[in-house]
Structures are given as structure tokens and as C-alpha cells.
Amino acid sequence: MDEPRIKVKVSEIRCETGNVKTFKLILAEGEIVFTPGQFVMLYAKIDGEEVGRAYSIASSPLDKGSIELTIELTPDGRLTPFFHKKVEVGDEFEISQPKGHFTYTxxxxxxxxxxxxxxxxxxxxxxxxxxxxxxxxxxxxxxxxxxxxxxxxxxxxxxxxxxxxxxxxxxxxxxxxxxxxxxxxxxxxxxxxxxxxxxxxxxxxxxxxxxxxxxxxxxxxxxxxxxxxxxxxxxx
Missing domain, CATH: 3.40.50.80 (Nucleotide-binding domain of ferredoxin-NADP reductase (FNR) module)
Structure with missing residues (x-):
């Protein structure tokens, strides 16, 4: 059985460098529980096809109601050009439950x-x-x-x-x-x-x-x- 995904909405986009942006994603409901260092899968429909990529969570678990993902542009990729050039505040996506063991407590x-x-x-x-x-x-x-x-x-x-x-x-x-x-x-x-x-x-x-x-x-x-x-x- 597939794990339930989490619906999120882009509430803020910040340029970190010339080829890196941070996307603040507001949770549609509830909270997301994760440990510092974990990642999520980010899913988007591109040209009618669902594309998913793993991104480390950039925010702290204590930042309630949202998470932040920092995405570096990879010109020959599929998801990163889409997020850098197409995505706007208000757009909605899905993410996976937090994953990974690259963590600190x-x-x-x-x-x-x-x-x-x-x-x-x-x-x-x-x-x-x-x-x-x-x-x-x-x-x-x-x-x-x-x-x-x-x-x-x-x-x-x-x-x-x-x-x-x-x-x-x-x-x-x-x-x-x-x-x-x-x-x-x-x-x-x-x-x-x-x-x-x-x-x-x-x-x-x-x-x-x-x-x-x-x-x-x-x-x-x-x-x-x-x-x-x-x-x-x-x-x-």
C-alpha cells in the first residue's frame, strides 16, 4: 500500500544565489514530524507526467506549519528547471513523508x-x-x-x-x-x-x-x- 502523501502550497520563494532558490511550503493540514537532516520526495506534474525528486528539508522541525526546500537549478534536469522557471506562490504540490537516516538529535x-x-x-x-x-x-x-x-x-x-x-x-x-x-x-x-x-x-x-x-x-x-x-x- 502506498504511503499517504502530504499536500502543500508554495507561500514564499527566495533567491539564495543565482542558481538556488528556497521554497517555503505551507501544509494543507496538520503538522509534519521529522528529524533534522531528513528529506522528502517532491512531486510535480510536468507535461502530463508525474516527476518526483528527493530534497533535503532545509527548515527546522520546530518551524511549525510549513517546511522549506532549497533547490539548485540543474539545467538538464526535469524538476529543477520547472521549479525555477514556472512555479509561483500559490501553486500546490505533494510531498512524501519524511525519510532518511542522515540525522542529528x-x-x-x-x-x-x-x-x-x-x-x-x-x-x-x-x-x-x-x-x-x-x-x-x-x-x-x-x-x-x-x-x-x-x-x-x-x-x-x-x-x-x-x-x-x-x-x-x-x-x-x-x-x-x-x-x-x-x-x-x-x-x-x-x-x-x-x-x-x-x-x-x-x-x-x-x-x-x-x-x-x-x-x-x-x-x-x-x-x-x-x-x-x-x-x-x-x-x-
Whole structure:
């Protein structure tokens, strides 16, 4: 038997970067219960055919009555061009029940390192907002790799969360040097990981497959236990 879907309506659309938008979806009725880091399937009718894709939930479970999905445009995809170019406030869609085990709750540990490549930062926004709203003592370090400064998703919000929550540290690194950028340049390398490593910490990696593979291998070399490394591959 198919699981019941959840009806949602677009109430707000925000441009995060030139190719990334966040869609706030109001629930038609009731609430949606999820754990930070989970995803939903988003369904839309395109040219008479139903298309579904998985998207990490960007909002916190404590944001009642709605969820937010952040969608990066993939020009050769089907769903992302539709959402970026066609969808308007008031449009209605369906989503699945929340899924996935790439999650964080306070019982899992109080020191976590979130390692993001590109739009892999999306589930980490949910985790960081949740921990801040609940005033948890969780020490969070976000290592975020983006191609250029203008491709950093949620930059102002991430900086604000770090200002509000003394337990949050945000470190950006840019892989393609941008004029005027005086921060760290290059990929997330062994040196950066080693500087934020402890065998007691939980490590979450989200981004393209090669990114996840390389980061995971380096963490193992540094001595991280396999069960302390969580991986999530994003896609469009």
C-alpha cells in the first residue's frame, strides 16, 4: 500500500544565489514530524507526467506549519528547471513523508562537524537552526566549500546563526578564487580536517559523490571510527 502523501502550497520563494532558490511550503493540514537532516520526495506534474525528486528539508522541525526546500537549478534536469522557471506562490504540490537516516538529535553526541560541498549545506541548515532554537550545548563546526563567494548558500543566515549561537563555528573555503575574497581558498583538505578533528566528534558529509568519498577517506586516515562518519549524497 502506498504511503499517504502530504499536500502543500508554495507561500514564499527566495533567491539564495543565482542558481538556488528556497521554497517555503505551507501544509494543507496538520503538522509534519521529522528529524533534522531528513528529506522528502517532491512531486510535480510536468507535461502530463508525474516527476518526483528527493530534497533535503532545509527548515527546522520546530518551524511549525510549513517546511522549506532549497533547490539548485540543474539545467538538464526535469524538476529543477520547472521549479525555477514556472512555479509561483500559490501553486500546490505533494510531498512524501519524511525519510532518511542522515540525522542529528542531541542524544547522538555534543560535538559535530558538518562538512558541505555546494548545495550539500541544505540539511545542515536544518540541524544548525534546530540546535540554536532548542538552545542545545552541541558544539557545531561547519566546513563549507563553494566554487565562488556568490555561490555560498545561506551566507548571511549562517553568519547570523554563528553570531547568535556561541557553539557554532562557520568556516568557508572557495575553490575558485574570487576577486575581493580574503578568506580561505582551495578545497577542504587534510590540514583543515585535521585542525577540526577529534575521535569523539561526529562527522556529517554532504555533497557530490567524489567530495564525500575523498573527505570520508581522509577522516578514516585521521582515525575516525566508521560509525562516527555519516554520509549523504545530494542530487537534483
Amino acid at each position: 542531541e542524544e547522538m553526541g555534543n560535538e559535530i562537524v558538518l562538512i558541505a560541498g555546494g548545495s550539500g549545506v541544505v540539511p545542515f541548515r536544518s540541524i544548525m537552526k534546530y540546535c540554536t532554537q532548542k538552545k542545545l550545548d552541541t558544539k557545531i563546526t561547519l566546513l563549507y566549500s563553494a566554487k565562488t563567494v556568490d555561490r555560498i548558500i545561506y551566507r548571511e543566515e549562517l553568519n547570523r546563526l554563528a553570531d547568535e549561537n556561541r557553539n557554532i563555528t562557520v568556516l568557508y573555503t572557495i575553490t575558485r578564487q574570487t576577486e575581493g575574497w580574503d578568506g580561505r581558498a582551495g578545497r577542504i583538505d587534510r590540514q583543515l580536517l585535521e585542525g577540526n578533528f577529534s575521535p569523539k566528534k561526529l562527522f556529517y558529509i554532504c555533497g557530490p559523490i567524489p567530495f564525500i568519498r575523498d573527505i570520508g577517506a581522509t577522516l578514516k586516515e585521521l582515525g575516525a571510527d566508521r560509525q562516527n562518519i555519516k554520509r549523504d549524497v545530494w542530487g537534483a
